[in-house]
Amino acid sequence: xxxxxxxxxxxxxIKEGYQDIYFLNKNGEWYYFEVRSAWRGKHxxxxxxxxxxxxxxxxxx
Numbered sequence: 591x592x593x594x595x596x597x598x599x600x601x602x603x604i605k606e607g608y609q610d611i612y613f614l615n616k617n618g619e620w621y622y623f624e625v626r627s628a629w630r631g632k633h634x635x636x637x638x639x640x641x642x643x644x645x646x647x648x649x650x651x
Contacts, residue, residue: 602644
C-alpha cells in the first residue's frame with residue numbers, strides 16, 4: 591500500500607508541472623519531495639491525499 595500511495599503522490603507532483611522530482615520521505619500522511627520548477631527554482635513540497643483529492647504545500651523556498 592505504501593508503494594501505491596507513493597506512486598500516486600509522484601504522479602500528482604508530475605501533473606503539477608514540477609521537474610527533477612526526488613522523493614525524500616513520508617511522515618504521517620505527508621509525502622515530501624525535493625522539486626524544481628521554472629518559476630520557483632529548487633524547493634521542497636509536501637503532498638497528501640485527502641477527501642477532495644491531493645493537497646500540496648510548499649515547505650521551503
